[in-house]
Amino acid sequence: MRTYRPVGGKGRPVAVYVYGLVAACFLGLGFVLQQDAAARAPTADVLSFRLLLDLVRVPxxxxGIASMVVGQLTSAFALMKGHLSTVEPLLATNLLFAMLFARRLSSQRLGWSGWAGVVLLSGGxxxxxxxxxxxGTEYQAGALRHWLVFGTLAGIAVVLVLIARHLELFKEPPLLAAAAGALYGLQDALTRVVGDIYSASGLVGVLLSWQGYTIVGLAVVGLVLVQSAFEGGPLRMSLPSLTAAEPLAGIACxxxxxxDSIRxxxxxLAGEVIGLLAVVVGVFILGRHPVLPSGKQHESEAGDAADAPGGGQREAG
Structure with a gap:
């Protein structure tokens, strides 16, 4: 058994909110830039590491990756100072910032539906x-419970990817993004664990722990899934699933x-359930708003694929 001690103190809640919102801002900008570039990548590279090799040549x-890295580093600071169940909902506001940046790519107004999504997400x-x-509490997590939660979330991600592989290409983005969100939630949880290890044992302790290497693995796999989702369709098909899945997975961890304990x-309980439901509903309302890039290139490709023999099904092999 390993004891996970809460990091951060009750006297620094403002820093947690500041770091969380700054991280969400950089993540939102990063997602918009990445999707704009991934939409132009060859569709044959979906769910392949070749996709990253193609995209790395696109400034x-x-x-977008640099912005996402800054966001993830800032979120790591938030996780070191606060509790996962506090930071994760703050990171979900990245969709608000994504809409702000994406608005420059479209000429759409928020309208009543956009403002309704903003109110639901922020209010939730x-x-x-x-x-x-x-x-945070002094808590001894038994190995069985630890791996049960970890394995369940990883298993959900695998199932979502397997289901997506049997769908038409342009129906995959929501499932791939949700799978990436589950992995990112695990990554956030392990980031906090690594912060505890670093506080107790320094850099040597981190290098000798499996958690740090698992974070790298989750980040790479999650990146492939996210870019594949961005490549497969417009941002509104993938970002809502990603934004909703990550905090839910992180809170579960x-x-x-x-x-972490909640009242x-x-x-x-009623307030917590209503809040989480409002977040999920707000995310999906905003995700379908015209402010987000429409991915017209992919929509036309989807129409061409549907008219082609095989109805847009993925080629075997």
């Missing part, structure tokens, strides 16, 4: 944090084996 994609995050009041009174 806009590299800028606030409701969950206020109702749940996430806190936080409560499941990292020692469980009937009133608190």
């Amino acid at each position: 806009r994609w590299l800028l 995050v606030t409701a969950f944090i206020v109702a749940g009041r996430p806190e 936080g409560i499941g084996f990292l020692g 469980l009174t009937p009133g608190a």
